[in-house]
Amino acid sequence: MSNRLAGSLSPYLLQHAHNPVDWFPWGDEALTKAKEEGKPIFLSIGYSACHWCHVMERESFENPAVAEALNAHFVSIKVDREERPDLDDLYMGAVQTLTGRGGWPMSVWLTPDLEPFYGGTYFPPESRGGMPGFLPLLRRIAEVWREDPGGIAAQAAGLAAELRRQAEVDPGAALPGESVLAAATAHFRRAYDPRWGGFGPAPKFPPSMVLELLLARGDAEDRAMAFRTLDAMWEGGMYDHLGGGFARYSVDGQWLIPHFEKMLYDNAQLAACYLSAFQASGDARYAQVARETLDYLLRDLLDPAGGFHASEDADSEGEEGRFYAFTPAEVREALGDADGARFCAAFGITEGGNFEHGRSVVHRFSCPREARLAEEDDRALRHRLRIWRDRRVRPGKDDKVVAAWNGLALSAFARGFQVLGDPRYLAAAQACAAFLRTALGREDHLLRVWRGGEAHTPGFLEDSAAVAEGLLDLFEADFDEGWLRWGEALGTGMLARFRDPDGDGFFSAEAGRADLLFRQKPAFDGALPSGNTLAARALLRLSRHLQREDFHQAAEGVLRCFGPSMARAPRAFPGLLGVLDLALREPLEVAVSGDPASEPARLLLAEIHRRHLPGRVVSASADQLLPLHEGRGGPRGGAVAFVCRGRTCAPPVSTPNALAGLLM
Numbered sequence: 001m002s003n004r005l006a007g008s009l010s011p012y013l014l015q016h017a018h019n020p021v022d023w024f025p026w027g028d029e030a031l032t033k034a035k036e037e038g039k040p041i042f043l044s045i046g047y048s049a050c051h052w053c054h055v056m057e058r059e060s061f062e063n064p065a066v067a068e069a070l071n072a073h074f075v076s077i078k079v080d081r082e083e084r085p086d087l088d089d090l091y092m093g094a095v096q097t098l099t100g101r102g103g104w105p106m107s108v109w110l111t112p113d114l115e116p117f118y119g120g121t122y123f124p125p126e127s128r129g130g131m132p133g134f135l136p137l138l139r140r141i142a143e144v145w146r147e148d149p150g151g152i153a154a155q156a157a158g159l160a161a162e163l164r165r166q167a168e169v170d171p172g173a174a175l176p177g178e179s180v181l182a183a184a185t186a187h188f189r190r191a192y193d194p195r196w197g198g199f200g201p202a203p204k205f206p207p208s209m210v211l212e213l214l215l216a217r218g219d220a221e222d223r224a225m226a227f228r229t230l231d232a233m234w235e236g237g238m239y240d241h242l243g244g245g246f247a248r249y250s251v252d253g254q255w256l257i258p259h260f261e262k263m264l265y266d267n268a269q270l271a272a273c274y275l276s277a278f279q280a281s282g283d284a285r286y287a288q289v290a291r292e293t294l295d296y297l298l299r300d301l302l303d304p305a306g307g308f309h310a311s312e313d314a315d316s317e318g319e320e321g322r323f324y325a326f327t328p329a330e331v332r333e334a335l336g337d338a339d340g341a342r343f344c345a346a347f348g349i350t351e352g353g354n355f356e357h358g359r360s361v362v363h364r365f366s367c368p369r370e371a372r373l374a375e376e377d378d379r380a381l382r383h384r385l386r387i388w389r390d391r392r393v394r395p396g397k398d399d400k401v402v403a404a405w406n407g408l409a410l411s412a413f414a415r416g417f418q419v420l421g422d423p424r425y426l427a428a429a430q431a432c433a434a435f436l437r438t439a440l441g442r443e444d445h446l447l448r449v450w451r452g453g454e455a456h457t458p459g460f461l462e463d464s465a466a467v468a469e470g471l472l473d474l475f476e477a478d479f480d481e482g483w484l485r486w487g488e489a490l491g492t493g494m495l496a497r498f499r500d501p502d503g504d505g506f507f508s509a510e511a512g513r514a515d516l517l518f519r520q521k522p523a524f525d526g527a528l529p530s531g532n533t534l535a536a537r538a539l540l541r542l543s544r545h546l547q548r549e550d551f552h553q554a555a556e557g558v559l560r561c562f563g564p565s566m567a568r569a570p571r572a573f574p575g576l577l578g579v580l581d582l583a584l585r586e587p588l589e590v591a592v593s594g595d596p597a598s599e600p601a602r603l604l605l606a607e608i609h610r611r612h613l614p615g616r617v618v619s620a621s622a623d624q625l626l627p628l629h630e631g632r633g634g635p636r637g638g639a640v641a642f643v644c645r646g647r648t649c650a651p652p653v654s655t656p657n658a659l660a661g662l663l664m
Contacts, residue, residue: 004029009451010080011398012048016057020067023078026087031515034075034112040145040152041110042074042138045081045088048398049248049261049311051320052122053105059125060134066125069135073142074109081106082310082402083449083457086509086516093163095119107134109141114517115156116163160517167520171504172563175556176580180563184570184577185218189225191571193253197229199571202253206233206246208269209525209574215280216614217581223280230277233270234289237354237361240324241347242386244296246270247314248527256354257361260314260321260395264301265528267293268408275412275419279612287420294416297409298428300397306435307401307450308409316395323395325359326385327351334388335381343381345371400451403440403459404528406432407466414473418609429474433483436467441486444493461498461508461522464490465534472541479596479620484545491542491551494535504557506535523562529575532558536579544587544617547627559583581614586646588616590663591628593652594639596620600654601639607656608641611663 004024006017016023024030034041044061046053060066070076081088081104088106094116096102101121108119118141123134145152188210191199198204207229214226233239236255238247245267247258271293278286301309316323326349332340343349346367349360373381410432416425439455440447446459446467471487474480498506500521507519508531522531529537536558543552559580566573566580590608594601601620608618619628620639632652634640640652643662653659 005078009400009449009454009456010048010083011396011400011451012046012050012053012080012082013078015048015054016061016078019057019061020064020071021061021076022067022071023076026077026079026084026515028515030075030077031112031114034110037075038112038149039073039075040117040141041112041114042070042076043079043091043106043108043110044076045079045091045106045108046104047081047311048396049263049313050104051259051261051314052103054315056105056122056134060123063125063135066135066138069138069142073138073145082398082400085460085462086513086520089508089520089522090163090517091116091119093166094159095121097159097162097166111153111156113153113156114515115153115160117152117156117159164518167518169503169505169521169523169561170564171561173560174563175559175583176563176566178584180567180570181217181577181581181584183567184574185214185222187570188214189222192225194228196254197225197232198253198255199229203249203251203259204253204255205249205527206238206266206270207574208266208273209529209578211273212276213574213578213581215276215612216578217585227277227281227283230274230286230289232365234285235363235365237363239289240296241362241364242382242389243300244292244294245300246293254365256363256365258321260324262296262312263405263527264297264308264310264402265405265408267297268405268412269528271297271412272408272415275415276612279419279610290416291420291422294413294425294428297412298424302428303399303401303435305401305439305450305453306431307406307439308432310398310400310402310405312397313395316393319356321355321359321361323389323392325353325355325361327353327359331385334385339381339384342371342373342377343385346373346378400449401435401439403436403446403448403450403463404466404534406436407463407468407470407534408528410436410467410470411473414470414477417477418473421606426477429470429477433471433474437486444489445497446490458510461494461506461531462528462534464494464498465531465538466529468494469534469538469541472538472545475545476618481621481626484626487538487542488546488548491539491548494539495550495554498531498535499554503561505561506532506558521561523565523576524572525575532562533573533575533579536576537582540579540582541617544589545619545626545628555579556583585615587644588613588663589628589642589644590616590618590659591632591642592618592620592639593622593624593629593632593634593642594620595622598637598639600637603656604639604641604654604659607659608663613663 005013091108092102103121127133211226214222238250238255238258248261271290274286274290314320348363348366353360413425413429439450446463447455448457448459468487468490471483475483505521508522536555539551540555621629640654643650
């Protein structure tokens with residue numbers, strides 16, 4: 001028998017559609033019921049690829065006794081955090097305030113006025129290991145609510161007031177200076193793990209934004225830290241050596257054992273990061289990792305409509321990592337005895353295993369030099385084992401399309417074409433942008449989610465900002481002015497819909513959402529850049545293409561707003577620090593005048609794209625209509641490049657060698 005979630009589009013909610021719990025999706029029906037019946041709300045927030053969400057569902061939400069308690073005493077609401085990041089951020093703040101930690105599944109109890117009064121993450125069904133049992137906890141909360149609802153309401157009001165206080169921003173008066181960036185770089189040097197790379201202890205998440213910052217502004221020692229981290233992530237088990245792409249994080253400090261779920265946003269950012277490393281170093285290994293990661297997205301996450309799906313699960317057949325780990329016998333079955341033995345030696349597959357049930361996670365870093373495979377053999381054996389692995393039951397996939405995450409993917413594919421020259425990546429970026437415009441585009445804003453032909457949920461700041469920047473990267477790949485103009489429209493919409501009218505910075509959600517306790521200004525950079533980071537970066541880049549001072553001032557307003565916070569806690573703002581570096585860096589503008597498809601223009605553009613030039617702005621046009629091309633015509637049938645640094649412009653050049661001299 002199904003519950004109210006059966007009509008949802010969210011794969012996460014649909015996973016719970018046959019629970020005996022009388023689940024509601026978040027919405028007027030549930031919130032009105034709580035008010036009318038005077039019942040507390042049990043709010044459960046998670047996502048489709050979340051391993052412990054599956055565990056709690058099996059243990060508790062499929063349990064008739066738990067369902068009976070929830071149905072009798074609470075209005076139970078299930079939320080997909082990927083559809084409603086505003087609710088997730090707000091109530092995660094409550095859980096962290098109450099418990100000192102957070103995570104998913106998130107379990108929060110609210111008054112009918114949406115004020116939280118108790119919360120946590122995963123709860124076992126019965127008390128164990130010092131953790132309160134979920135069923136006894138439900139009974140106790142119901143009892144206290146029945147006996148002292150006023151006391152709980154007062155406690156909830158106090159917590160809500162504290163959350164509002166924490167959400168307040170102490171803005172700076174001026175743009176932060178170089179000293180903030182220098183202090184941040186010193187912080188990351190201290191936090192660096194010299195043996196395994198990364199910054200800090202286990203669990204280790206891919207620090208894409210830190211690495212981009214170090215590659216952009218660091219000295220040789222800083223860049224070496226970035227390269228070592230990129231090498232270690234690729235060598236370890238967090239990278240899928242057979243299928244490409246990265247898992248969400250490593251549970252250990254050496255990147256060996258991953259938490260196997262694969263997220264679109266991680267892989268889009270990591271592909272871009274490895275492209276930057278290839279540009280900065282010339283090392284073909286980084287190009288290979290970027291290419292294999294982009295190919296994974298094309299093969300396994302691309303929707304036929306043109307967008308990219310959200311994630312792949314960690315679990316298959318009820319077991320975490322079952323799809324990805326191997327025994328030596330399985331490798332020999334797939335590759336034959338001789339090739340199987342060679343592969344096991346090169347990729348750490350042992351009889352004892354390094355993972356559960358005697359299986360091994362595929363990795364490179366323990367491979368002895370004499371066991372290394374020649375490049376051609378390495379590629380061929382990995383491909384053969386991937387084809388064999390594909391006969392297994394695949395992990396579940398969350399096939400919804402999230403606007404913000406597709407903006408990151410759009411950037412990655414556009415940059416992949418720029419750097420690697422593969423026309424498949426340009427075609428993928430163009431198809432993704434066309435899909436976003438058709439399926440999710442609404443004049444100067446977006447809807448957030450699409451699945452199976454239906455779009456829903458008004459977009460958030462991060463959606464408009466990430467897609468706007470993706471459109472900029474696509475414009476800098478194919479120079480179709482339409483992408484630039486749509487990015488400009490999204491930028492204008494951000495100013496109108498999300499900007500704080502009484503100060504600097506942006507709110508995550510538009511005003512007037514009755515189901516939101518209060519609006520927040522997201523600034524902490526976690527697995528994704530914050531909405532304010534994405535907005536500031538997109539607006540700053542748009543301002544340089546379009547010479548729009550309002551965009552420039554809004555971007556600098558974000559940096560002023562969070563400047564004191566960046567100085568106090570650089571670890572929480574690596575992406576925004578990157579925007580600060582961009583704002584303080586002398587602008588480098590390159591305008592190629594001539595038909596972008598002509599051979600002379602392509603040669604000039606290739607010279608630009610092969611170089612690591614943080615913050616550069618590049619435009620190509622056969623006419624003089626765009627701001628960077630005014631008064632800068634090119635020769636008939638040829639192309640010239642105009643290079644400006646800050647307020648100083650060099651004479652135009654027409655050969656790659658001459659252009660290279662201006663870009664050094």
